[in-house]
Amino acid sequence: MIGNCDMRISRRLLHAGALASIGVVLLLGSGCLWDGAVRRAKEGNTHLMAGELDEAIAAYDGAIERDPELSEAHNNRGLAYAHKEEYALAIESYDLAIWFDPESAAAYNNRGNAYAGQGQYDRALQDYDEAIRLNPEWAQVYSNRGWTYARKGERHRAIEDFNQAIGLDPEFSQAYSNRGNAHARLGEHDRAIEDFSDAIRLNPGSAAAYNNRGVSHADRGELDRAIEDYEAAMRLDPAWAAPFYNRGSVHHDRGAYDQAISDYSVAIILDPEDAEVYCNRGRAFSASGDERRAEQDRSAALSLGYDCKR
Secondary structure, eight states, X not given: OOOSTTSOOOOOXXXXXXXXXXXXXXXXXXXXXXXXXXXXXHHHHHHHHTTOHHHHHHHHHHHHHHOTTOHHHHHHHHHHHHHTTOHHHHHHHHHHHHHHOTTOHHHHHHHXXXXXXXXXXXXXXXXXXXXXXXXXXXXXXXXXXXXXXXXXXXXXXXXXXXXXXXXXXXXXXXXXXXXXXXXXXXXXHHHXXXXXHHXXXXXXXXXXXXXXXXXXXXXXXXXXXXXXXXXXXXXXXXXXXXXXXXXXXXXXXXXXXXXXXXXXXXXXXXXXXXXXXXXXXXXXXXXXXXXXXHHHHHHHHHXXXXXXXX
């Protein structure tokens, strides 16, 4: 968090979206009752893949009415609830998937993701451990467990898991990005930049990897390269506030206060609930001699529950 006015302006790494759900479980079956259940579950899969989450849930409900023990339908309904961020309902569905199929590594992984979404990291880790026991060759689960260790601040353990994920799947771009985040949080920016660069090579459309590599460049004092990365992130995701905030922080560090104010203003338009951006824009206004607007921004931050003076 940003402290008083003479402290360095912070920059934003991305953590969101770093968990990998093991995807929709495919269904094959025969027999009259099972065919009806499978048909409805397959309809749910089609809706889920199209992002039609309520329709998917209704279809899975229909499948479960026809065959309450169809573990795959419970798992896939859990995925739909998780996409809606209704994690308690997702966990209920995964519980049933596991009850009817205790060997389902996918259901354990996905329930772990739901617990992580609730911030219940220890319970998430227990589920990832079980998923790995059931399928020790599944790279995504190691990456998810690593992400969860990172959220708990256990970054060296996180890096061990990301290493394992990359060893199992050298083309797994998210694992490189996640490992880069862990190195960056440890101040190991050379290693972080290598990982973000690999993530970009494997997934050139990743705005997060460009943004995060920019943060590491900035923390190494490579401000022009940081701006290049932030601007690449902006082009890929122009509705995302973080790269504008981060480029504004570079301009701020350089004393280019008008440019900093411009970027902070865009970040505020894109995310008007981010109190820290108001604080930083207020500092830029103050540094440029506009105390009236600086005070307005400090008041705006305070109304969002953040005291810029702390």
